[in-house]
Amino acid sequence: MTAESQIEVLPxxxxxxxxxxxLTQLGGGMLKTIILFFSTLIIALPLGLLVSFGRMSKLSIxxxxxxxxxxxxxxxxxxxxxxxxxQIMVVYFGxxxxxxxxxxxxxxxxxxxxxxxxxxAAYFAEIYRGGIExxxxxxxxxxxxxxxxxxxxxxxxxxxxxxxxxxxxxxNEVITLVKDTSLAFVIAYAxxxxxxxxxxxxxxxxxxxxxxxxxxxxxxxxxxIVMNRIExxxxxxx
Amino acid sequence: xxxxxxxxxRKSFGDNEVLKNISFDVEKGxxxxxxxxxxxxKSTLLRSITxxxxxxxxxxxxxxDTLVSSTGYDxxxxxxxxxxxxxxxxxxxxxxxxxxxxxHFSVMRNITEAQRKVLGRSKEASEEIARKLLKKMGLENxxxxxxxxxxxxxxxxxxxxxxxxxxxxxxxFDEPTSALDPELTGEILKVIRELAExxxxxxxxxxxxxxxxGVADKVIxxxxxxxIENGTPEEVFKNSENxxxxxxxxxxxx
Numbered sequence: 001m002t003a004e005s006q007i008e009v010l011p012x013x014x015x016x017x018x019x020x021x022x023l024t025q026l027g028g029g030m031l032k033t034i035i036l037f038f039s040t041l042i043i044a045l046p047l048g049l050l051v052s053f054g055r056m057s058k059l060s061i062x063x064x065x066x067x068x069x070x071x072x073x074x075x076x077x078x079x080x081x082x083x084x085x086x087q088i089m090v091v092y093f094g095x096x097x098x099x100x101x102x103x104x105x106x107x108x109x110x111x112x113x114x115x116x117x118x119x120x121a122a123y124f125a126e127i128y129r130g131g132i133e134x135x136x137x138x139x140x141x142x143x144x145x146x147x148x149x150x151x152x153x154x155x156x157x158x159x160x161x162x163x164x165x166x167x168x169x170x171x172n173e174v175i176t177l178v179k180d181t182s183l184a185f186v187i188a189y190a191x192x193x194x195x196x197x198x199x200x201x202x203x204x205x206x207x208x209x210x211x212x213x214x215x216x217x218x219x220x221x222x223x224x225i226v227m228n229r230i231e232x233x234x235x236x237x238x
Numbered sequence: 239x240x241x242x243x244x245x246x247x248r249k250s251f252g253d254n255e256v257l258k259n260i261s262f263d264v265e266k267g268x269x270x271x272x273x274x275x276x277x278x279x280k281s282t283l284l285r286s287i288t289x290x291x292x293x294x295x296x297x298x299x300x301x302x303d304t305l306v307s308s309t310g311y312d313x314x315x316x317x318x319x320x321x322x323x324x325x326x327x328x329x330x331x332x333x334x335x336x337x338x339x340x341x342h343f344s345v346m347r348n349i350t351e352a353q354r355k356v357l358g359r360s361k362e363a364s365e366e367i368a369r370k371l372l373k374k375m376g377l378e379n380x381x382x383x384x385x386x387x388x389x390x391x392x393x394x395x396x397x398x399x400x401x402x403x404x405x406x407x408x409x410x411f412d413e414p415t416s417a418l419d420p421e422l423t424g425e426i427l428k429v430i431r432e433l434a435e436x437x438x439x440x441x442x443x444x445x446x447x448x449x450x451x452g453v454a455d456k457v458i459x460x461x462x463x464x465x466i467e468n469g470t471p472e473e474v475f476k477n478s479e480n481x482x483x484x485x486x487x488x489x490x491x492x
Contacts, residue, residue, distance in 0.1 A: 141290055142338035146352035146404065147328060155353065160342050237341050238386040 029195030043117035048124025077121035091115040092187040097218040131162035164234045171227040239266045247296035258463040267437035271454035278460040331406030335413040339385040346381040352449030371399035411442040447490045
C-alpha cells in the first residue's frame, strides 16, 4: 500500500496521529544524525589539515624515499578509492573478525564517527593541500624577511588566506557529509535514515521517507546558509 | 663604516652559474643602484643578501656580522647558526617588486603585525610608529583600507612603510617600480629619494636609469653574472669605456 492510498482511506485525525507518531520516532534519528555530523566535522577538519601536512612532507630517507608523504598518499588513495559504506563496515566489524573482540551495539556510534572522520579527513586533506599550494611564494618570502617564525607564518599569514580560498570546496564536502550520514544504516546505527526505513516498513508508509527527505534538505539548506554567511564575512578582501 | 661586504660570491642553479665571483661594499648612508639586463643575476644577488637564496661560496658581512664565510678547505659557504642568521636578517628590510602585502590584513595591521609578533612592541607603540610612517608615505587616511582597495603605487608605499617599521639598517629594493605604470613609478621614486636624503643606506635593483643616475651614490652594472662596472653614476653612465655597458645604456636612449 502506498502512502497516498493510505491518506485517502484514513480520516484526517488519524493521519495527524500517525504523522505525529512518525515524527516523534524520527526525532531520535535526527538527533543521532546531527551528532554524527558534528562529531565528524570536529575530528575530520583538523585531522585533514594534519594529513595534508603529511602529504606535503619533504622528509626523505635517501634521495627519493619520502616515508610520510608515501603513507599519507596511500591513505588518501584508499579512503577515496573504496566505498564509504565498506569502510564503515570494516571499522565496525573489523575488531571482531581481526581480533575476536565482541562488538556491542554501544560501539555503533564510535564506529560510525571513526569511519566518517578518517574518510572525510582524506578529502579535506586534499582540499587543504590545494589551498596551501595556491598561496603565492611571495607571501612566505615577505613573512620570512619580516622575521616571522614558521608557525607564525603558517597560522597568521597563510592559513587565513587558505580558509577563504577553500571555503566553497569545504561547503561541498559538508553538504555531501549531511547526506552521507545515511550510510551509517549499514551498521544499524539508528540515525535518521535507519529510523525512516524501519518506520516505513512497520507502518507501510511513504511518509517517513518524505519526512527524512525534508529533514536532509532543510539541514543542507541551513548548512548552505551558514557557509554562505562565513563566505561573505571573509569577502572583505580579494 | 661598511654596512655590507660581499666577497667573491658564487652561486649556481644547477649548471648555470648566475653569480660569478661578485665582490663589492656598501658604506653607511650610501645608495647603491644595481642595473643590468634581465637574467644578469641582480635579483639573485639581492636575494642572497636577504637569505632568500643561499650562496655556494664567498663571504657576506652585514653591519659587521658575518652571515656566511668560506674559510674551510673545500671553499664551500659556511652559514652561521639559525639564531645568528635570524638576528642578522633584522638589519635588513626588503621591498618586493610585487609588494607581497598580506591581503587579509588592513594597511595598519600589515605594518604592525611584525612589530608586535617579532619585535614584541605593544599595540599602541607599533600603531604610533605605523601612523608616522603612513603620514610620511602620504597615506595617513588609508590605515583601515585593505591592500586590494589601493593602487599599485599606494600598495608599494605601504610595503615600504612595513619594511621601515622594523627600523632596518639597510633597505633593499627588488625592482620596486617594475609592476607599476610610469605615473605611479614617480611616487615610489620620490619616496626612495626622500629616504636617500635622510641618509638611509639602500640597495636598489632597478631599470630606472634616470633614477639610478640621479639618486645613487654608486652604480653597479651586472651582466651574465659578472659585475661589469662599479663606480659613481658619472663613471658608469657618462665615462664608461666598456662596450657592453655602452650597448646596454644605449638601449635606454635618454
